[in-house]
Amino acid sequence: MEKKKFFFKRSWRSIILLFSVFGPATITALADNDAGGVATYSIAGAKLGYPILFMLPILTLLLAITQEMGMRLTIITRRGLADLIREKEGVRAALFMFTALFIANVGTLVTEISAIKTTSQMFGIPEIPAVIFMVLLSFFVITRGSYKVTQNIMLFSSLIFFVYIFSAFKSNPDWGNALSNLIYPHGVNFTQTYMRDYLIIGLGVLGTTITPWGQFFISSFAYDKKIEKGKVNLSQLETYWGAFLTDFFSFFMIVATATTLFANGIELTSGEQAALAIEPFAGKLASILFAVGILNAGFMGLVVVSLTTAYAFAEFFGVSGSLDDSFEKSKTFYYLYGFQLVLALLIVVLSNFSLFQIAVVTQSINAVALPLVFYYLIKLTNDQKLMGEHKNNSFKKWFTSISAVVIVIASILTVLAYFVFE
Amino acid sequence: MAFVSEVLRKTITDIDGTYVGILEDLIARDIPEMIHPRVEAIQINCKGKMKIVPVLSAMSLFAPAIPLKFHIDDLPEFELDDVRDIYLARDVLDMQIIDTDGGRVVRVNDLQIIRVQGAIYVTNVDVGLNGIIRRTPAKKLANSLLELFKIKLKENFIAWDNVELLMHDQFMRLKVPKESLADLHPADIAEILSDLSKLETTQFLDALDVEQVADALEQVETDFQVSLIESMDDERAADVLEEMDPDEAADLLQELPEERSQLLVSLMQKSEADDVKLLLEFDDDTAGGIMTTEFATVPENVTAAQAINILRENASDLETLHYVYVTDELNHLLGVFSLKELLFASPKEKISDLMEPKVRQIRPDLDQDEVAKIITKYDLLAVPVVNQNDVIIGIVTADDALDKIIPTAWKKRLPKFYH
Numbered sequence: 001m002e003k004k005k006f007f008f009k010r011s012w013r014s015i016i017l018l019f020s021v022f023g024p025a026t027i028t029a030l031a032d033n034d035a036g037g038v039a040t041y042s043i044a045g046a047k048l049g050y051p052i053l054f055m056l057p058i059l060t061l062l063l064a065i066t067q068e069m070g071m072r073l074t075i076i077t078r079r080g081l082a083d084l085i086r087e088k089e090g091v092r093a094a095l096f097m098f099t100a101l102f103i104a105n106v107g108t109l110v111t112e113i114s115a116i117k118t119t120s121q122m123f124g125i126p127e128i129p130a131v132i133f134m135v136l137l138s139f140f141v142i143t144r145g146s147y148k149v150t151q152n153i154m155l156f157s158s159l160i161f162f163v164y165i166f167s168a169f170k171s172n173p174d175w176g177n178a179l180s181n182l183i184y185p186h187g188v189n190f191t192q193t194y195m196r197d198y199l200i201i202g203l204g205v206l207g208t209t210i211t212p213w214g215q216f217f218i219s220s221f222a223y224d225k226k227i228e229k230g231k232v233n234l235s236q237l238e239t240y241w242g243a244f245l246t247d248f249f250s251f252f253m254i255v256a257t258a259t260t261l262f263a264n265g266i267e268l269t270s271g272e273q274a275a276l277a278i279e280p281f282a283g284k285l286a287s288i289l290f291a292v293g294i295l296n297a298g299f300m301g302l303v304v305v306s307l308t309t310a311y312a313f314a315e316f317f318g319v320s321g322s323l324d325d326s327f328e329k330s331k332t333f334y335y336l337y338g339f340q341l342v343l344a345l346l347i348v349v350l351s352n353f354s355l356f357q358i359a360v361v362t363q364s365i366n367a368v369a370l371p372l373v374f375y376y377l378i379k380l381t382n383d384q385k386l387m388g389e390h391k392n393n394s395f396k397k398w399f400t401s402i403s404a405v406v407i408v409i410a411s412i413l414t415v416l417a418y419f420v421f422e
Numbered sequence: 423m424a425f426v427s428e429v430l431r432k433t434i435t436d437i438d439g440t441y442v443g444i445l446e447d448l449i450a451r452d453i454p455e456m457i458h459p460r461v462e463a464i465q466i467n468c469k470g471k472m473k474i475v476p477v478l479s480a481m482s483l484f485a486p487a488i489p490l491k492f493h494i495d496d497l498p499e500f501e502l503d504d505v506r507d508i509y510l511a512r513d514v515l516d517m518q519i520i521d522t523d524g525g526r527v528v529r530v531n532d533l534q535i536i537r538v539q540g541a542i543y544v545t546n547v548d549v550g551l552n553g554i555i556r557r558t559p560a561k562k563l564a565n566s567l568l569e570l571f572k573i574k575l576k577e578n579f580i581a582w583d584n585v586e587l588l589m590h591d592q593f594m595r596l597k598v599p600k601e602s603l604a605d606l607h608p609a610d611i612a613e614i615l616s617d618l619s620k621l622e623t624t625q626f627l628d629a630l631d632v633e634q635v636a637d638a639l640e641q642v643e644t645d646f647q648v649s650l651i652e653s654m655d656d657e658r659a660a661d662v663l664e665e666m667d668p669d670e671a672a673d674l675l676q677e678l679p680e681e682r683s684q685l686l687v688s689l690m691q692k693s694e695a696d697d698v699k700l701l702l703e704f705d706d707d708t709a710g711g712i713m714t715t716e717f718a719t720v721p722e723n724v725t726a727a728q729a730i731n732i733l734r735e736n737a738s739d740l741e742t743l744h745y746v747y748v749t750d751e752l753n754h755l756l757g758v759f760s761l762k763e764l765l766f767a768s769p770k771e772k773i774s775d776l777m778e779p780k781v782r783q784i785r786p787d788l789d790q791d792e793v794a795k796i797i798t799k800y801d802l803l804a805v806p807v808v809n810q811n812d813v814i815i816g817i818v819t820a821d822d823a824l825d826k827i828i829p830t831a832w833k834k835r836l837p838k839f840y841h
Contacts, residue, residue, distance in 0.1 A: 087516050091531065091557045094516075317554065318518060318529020332551065 032214065032246050033157055034301030035115030035294050036108055039359035040208040041250050042277060044201050045257025046268040048194070050178050051185035053254055055202055056247045059209050062403050064243035065396050066374065068236050069381045070215050074222040075232050076390045081219035082315035085376050088383070094316045097376065100369040102340065104212050105309045107362035108301065109344035114355040115298030117348060118271040122291040128349055134295075135341055138302040157300045160293030161249040167281035168256040178255050196417050203414045204360035206407065207367030209246065213308040215373050220311060232390060256280075268356050294355075310337045368411045371404040378404070424484060425548065426510055426533040427557045433487040434466050434480070436494040443468035445488060447511040448477075448535075450544050451503060457583045459508060461535065461542040463500040474500045477542065484537075510544065514587065519547065520614055520626075522606055523584035527614055532556060534579065547585050550578025606630075608637035615642070615650065624653050632658070636665030639674070648677045656682075660689035667741050668694065669714040669822065672701035700815065709793045710786030712823065713807045713816035716740050719749045720773060722756055727769035742819050744803035748777045755781055755806060755814040783808050786815065794823045 044052045070081055077084060086094040113131050120130035141153075177187050188194065222235070257268075257277040266273055275282075275290035282289045313336055351358075378400055381392045426448060434442045446467040450459035464480060466473045475497050481489045492498065508514060514530055521528050531553025534546040552575050555564045568575065606614075611634060618626055627635055627650070639647050639662065651659050651674065663671045663686060675683045675698060687695050697715040704710025718737040720729045729746070737743055746764065748757040757777030767776050783806050784793060797805055797820050805823075807816045 083518075086529065090516060091554055092559065095554070095558055317531075318527070318549065 032209065032211075033161055033249065033297055034108070034112060034304070035298035035355070036111040036301065036359055036363050037208045037250070038160065038253070038294055038297050039111065039115065039274070039355050040201075040204045040363050041253040042257045042261075042274045043268055043356060043360055044205050045254040045277070046261035046266065046273075047197055048201060049188055049258045049262035050174075050181040050255070051188055052198065052202065052205065052258075053178060053181040053251065054183070054185040055205055056251055056254075057182055059206060060243050060247040062400070063210050063246060064240045065400055066210060066215065066377060067218050067243060068239040069377050069392065069396065069400070070219045071222045071235055071239055072232055072390055073377070073381050073387070074219045075229060075235065076387055078223070080223045080315045081216055081377070081380075082312045084380050084386075086316050086318075088380065088386070089376065093376070097372060098313060098316050100372050101212050101216065101312055102309060104366045104369040105305050106340055106344050106347075107365040108211070108213065108305050109340060110347050111355065111359050111362045112298040112301035112305065113344055113348045114353070114358050115294045115301075118355045119291045119295035119298075122271045122287060131345065131348060134299060135302065135345055138299060138306065139341070141303060142307065153296065153300050153303070157293070157296045160289070160297065161253070163278050163281060163289060163293070164249070164256045165252040167278045168252040168259070170280035171256060171259040173255050173259040178258075182251075199410065199417055200364070200414055201360055203367045203410055204363040205250075206410075207363035207365065207370070208359075209250065210370060211366045212369045212373045213305050213366075215377065216312045217304070217308050220308075253277075269354065270356070274356070306337065306341060309340050364411075364414060367407060371408050371411075374400055374404040374407075424535055424537075425553075425556060426515065426535060426544075427553075429483050429535075430511055432483075434464075434490060435487055436490050436497075437492055438494075439489070440494050442466060442490065442494055442497075443473070445483075446472065447509050449474065449500075449502070450508050450510055452506045452508065456543075458543040458545055459582070461510075461544065462507070463502075465509070473497060474502065476500045483542065508587075514547075517587070519580075520586040521549070521580045521584055522586050522610075523580065526610075527618060528580070544582055546579040546581055548577075548579055551575050552577060604631070604634070606634070608634065608641050611635075611638035612641035616646070623650065627654065632661045633665050635662050640666060640670050644673060644677050647674045651678065651686075652682075656685060656689055660686050663698070664690050664694045667714055668697040668701055668716060669712060672698050672711075673706075675702060676706070704786050707790045708786060709784050709788040709790065709807050709818055710816070712790055712793070712825075713786070713818045714741065714822070715816045717804075717806070717814070717817045718743055718746045719753070719814070720746055722748050722750065722774045722777075724773050725769065726764055726767040726771045726773065726776060729764060729773055733764075742804065744819075745806075745817075747781075747806055747814055747817075748773055749814060753813045755783060755808050755812055757781060758806070781806060783814075784818070785809075790823065793818050797823045 073084065074080060079087070082094070082097075085097055113135065116131050116134045117127050120127045181187065218239075257274075260266075260277045260280065261268060261273065266276065268274055271291060271294065272287055274294075275286040278290060279286040310333065314333065378392070378397060381387060382397060384391055429448065430445055432445045434445055436442050443466040445464055447465035448461050449463040449465060451462045452459050461477050463474050463476050464483070466475065475490070477483070479491050479498050481491055490497070510533055514533060516530060518527050518529050520526075528549040530547050530549065531551075532548035533544055534548055535542050536545050537543075555561055555575075558564060611630065614626065615623060615638065630638075639650060642650075651662070654662065663675070666674070671694075675687065678686070687698060690698065700715060701710070701713070704713075706712075716739070718733055718740060720732050724732065733743075733746065737746075743761060745758050745760055747755060748759070749755055757774075757779045758781045759773070759777045763776060782796065782800055782802065784796065786807050786809065793805065796802070797818070802820060804817045804819045806814050807818060808814050
């Protein structure tokens with residue numbers, strides 16, 4: 001008898017299963033290490049040096065709290081974030097939130113595809129066929145892939161982070177300077193141009209560390225993994241650890257790039273220059289290692305982010321949501337899944353921007369969409385009827401609320417910085 | 423034809439035109455003899471205070487502002503029936519339901535209501551894009567855009583009698599399973615199961631009878647089977663395993679943790695448990711591992727008419743019945759005949775004359791590739807498995823033999839090729 005395979009759901013579950021092996025602690029760290037992350041942290045280190053490290057402790061706290069909220073919300077209500085927004089806030093809120101998520105995710109997909117373009121440039125392969133091939137390959141991995149394939153992609157892409165850690169040590173950074181910058185920014189000339197860059201790139205760093213898709217992802221993760229209510233405290237600890245791990249990696253990436261590129265005044269525009277940051281460790285292999293690493297990270301992002309859009313859409317609108325269904329049965333779903341990839345592909349092919357030009361912009365779009373996610377997240381986790389005794393405590397509530405307001409202000413200032421103070 | 427979304431949030435005034443509140447919800451009641459629930463009451467949000475009044479106290483729900491027939495201080499009370507009453511906006515709109523006709527889980531975008539002889543009934547659930555567009559602020563814009571590009575969205579309705587509400591949290595209830603659930607095809611159940619969360623899965627499985635669950639389990643992959651069995655309590659899991667084909671049950675038991683597997687086998691009825699235990703002894707990729715212990719036998723000394731009676735009595739549950747095997751009292755395999763041969767034999771004919779005494783047979787430790795070769799070479803629908811004493815212990819059917827050999831991709835392309 002022909003058995004139903006549910007390929008699409010399987011590949012989603014296989015990603016989630018993979019994380020369940022490592023525990024939620026690693027989920028954020030691994031899923032965050034997409035190409036957008038590598039590029040943005042590299043730019044931040046190269047252009048701003050150590051002072052950008054000042055953002056990391058605050059980001060870690062915010063990441064920990066918001067991921068924990070999403071996780072707790074799903075464990076207690078046993079529903080995904082998108083499910084809850086639709087059921088509690090209605091169809092308009094769902095449409096609004098989905099539109100924002102869609103735009104942010106297309107932006108992220110643009111970054112991932114640009115990373116693939118960067119690799120093809122570094123290896124001298126024709127760009128357009130290469131990116132189209134990789135996008136098709138991602139579709140193939142999603143529909144036909146196995147747990148093993150997904151696992152290898154993820155594990156391999158985390159290797160590049162360890163390369164950065166070794167490089168950071170071998171490049172002999174000024175550790176005192178780097179560590180004290182975690183507490184207060186200092187050691188550079190805070191000119192007006194520097195401050196403007198700090199604002200713009202800082203927003204990008206925020207948007208690549210804390211992402212809307214990450215919020216929906218962790219909720220799906222908790223939902224599919226069926227964590228029991230009794231384990232809510234344990235998962236809390238694990239999310240905190242995961243947030244720490246994410247920024248632990250970011251720290252070394254910024255230190256490595258700041259020591260090699262910022263100190264020598266190298267403007268980051270190409271993959272070869274970005275590869276200089278890992279040269280202290282990788283030596284002559286640096287370029288190849290960076291090219292392969294960023295390709296792999298980009299590919300992983302392509303798979304995870306495109307799936308997040310599709311799944312959130314299915315949750316929001318309940319359109320029979322699966323690539324396992326025939327084309328006839330879930331046309332809307334297929335159109336949407338294809339549309340986001342084609343759109344991102346077209347932007348990359350037609351715009352001719354490089355990864356390092358586009359990364360900060362696309363990651364900032366993520367940041368701009370964040371307050372909206374936070375709003376629903378805070379509202380839902382403060383709902384006494386929904387959460388019972390697991391309601392937010394007032395520190396979490398106020399910290400995220402104030403952060404949301406700060407992000408809104410920072411977003412407005414950034415837009416002004418782009419257009420007014422150019 | 424109207425929609426719940428068009429009625430909600432309308433202003434409500436009393437008989438003098440004084441503002442009362444806005445329409446918060448419609449309350450419909452399940453009436454046993456009717457397919458469609460009837461709207462019985464409306465919930466009014468009076469500046470934060472909720473009031474429920476009978477729907478008959480409103481002059482018309484479809485007027486731009488709804489006038490009541492009473493004075494604001496004199497509103498009639500409505501008595502809620504906790505079991506049969508459904509809040510349409512709170513409990514159904516935007517929630518997930520099971521479409522028992524299509525066999526899928528969908529989200530409710532809107533509800534269609536109609537007025538028949540003064541009463542309002544819920545007829546259809548709108549799960550299409552139109553339902554979403556109707557409820558957006560940019561409705562007009564969206565519609566004119568669609569018109570501009572000459573896109574006509576198909577209506578996507580599910581009739582209310584094909585709707586099963588899902589229990590999502592404390593205030594939703596899974597209603598007494600309707601007949602529609604009992605009518606679901608196992609393949610549809612499998613599809614629905616893959617859409618549900620664990621909590622919902624448990625409730626959904628509880629609402630089905632054991633046989634349905636068993637049939638549905640046979641439709642899904644082993645790892646999914648395992649997760650479903652893990653969510654059932656031991657008694658029910660054992661009942662389900664009894665209903666499954668022994669070879670499927672054995673495959674599934676092999677994937678479970680040793681302890682649970684043994685416990686479940688011990689809870690099963692003896693005859694089914696014995697079949698499963700026998701199958702568990704053989705390797706997955708041998709004839710013994712893929713055979714089923716369900717097959718039909720008759721003794722040698724009966725007539726064709728008697729044989730038909732024996733089969734009627736004993737063989738009604740069999741998954742496949744292409745061949746009937748002839749055995750002695752000790753189950754030694756003596757011969758075989760096909761059902762067709764039996765059908766066309768004269769009623770008085772002796773089975774010993776009808777049967778083919780030379781039976782193509784295999785040992786349980788034969789490699790499955792070899793089994794498939796024998797089956798294709800001799801063009802068989804099933805081949806009997808005998809032990810070293812020539813006692814028949816099972817049969818391997820053609821589809822099970824080929825199932826293990828033909829790559830999945832092939833099977834997808836050639837769906838009608840072998841089954």
